[in-house]
Amino acid sequence: MTPDLQLHTPRLTLRLIQSNECAQLATLIQTSPSLYPWIDWCHHKFSVTDADDFVLHTRLNWVKNIAYGFGVFTKDNDELIGMAALTDQAFSFNMGTAGYWIGDTHQQQGYAKEATQAVIDFCFSQLKLTRIEFVCAPDNLASHNVALACGAKSEGLARNRYIFNAQPKDGLVFSIIPTTGVSKS
Numbered sequence: 001m002t003p004d005l006q007l008h009t010p011r012l013t014l015r016l017i018q019s020n021e022c023a024q025l026a027t028l029i030q031t032s033p034s035l036y037p038w039i040d041w042c043h044h045k046f047s048v049t050d051a052d053d054f055v056l057h058t059r060l061n062w063v064k065n066i067a068y069g070f071g072v073f074t075k076d077n078d079e080l081i082g083m084a085a086l087t088d089q090a091f092s093f094n095m096g097t098a099g100y101w102i103g104d105t106h107q108q109q110g111y112a113k114e115a116t117q118a119v120i121d122f123c124f125s126q127l128k129l130t131r132i133e134f135v136c137a138p139d140n141l142a143s144h145n146v147a148l149a150c151g152a153k154s155e156g157l158a159r160n161r162y163i164f165n166a167q168p169k170d171g172l173v174f175s176i177i178p179t180t181g182v183s184k185s
Helices: 019-030 046-066 112-125 140-147
Strands: 012-013 067-074 082-089 095-102 131-136 152-164 167-176
Touching: 012 112, 019 082, 046 067, 046 082, 067 112, 082 112, 095 112, 112 131, 112 140, 131 140, 131 152, 140 152, 140 167
Parallel strands: 095 131
Antiparallel strands: 012 067, 067 082, 082 095, 131 167, 152 167
């Protein structure tokens, strides 16, 4: 996938975060403590150097076609407000896992659902995936609500489903499949 790919919604543009936007990313994470219990790389000391490493890693994943992390930007002022991503693909199973977060000052405005729906549409229409999973901490109700709002179904608790701070954690798994048949070309 080309790194210049952009997804558009009525209020948002989803695209790779550029290296000159690392300070904006660092500030957004530093001022979003609601993310810290759920995303282990988010913390109050997240630096511009951390952001630069993250942006480089995200770009490399695009080039390798293994994950697509989109910065979520408002259309009206091009402000970075979060991320939505296909965090990994399981090629053998033609599926992937989606993730999303929105900075604290922009939450409760429907941005997470809008951005996540754009990523879902991209995964089904362009990547031709046949399943997307969302793996959430059992008590992360905000994340559950985004998955459900996008049409995902709860499938249950999976033991040791993800790693958080180098420790396996149980995850509540939601999934969504395309509404029409998808075939690989």
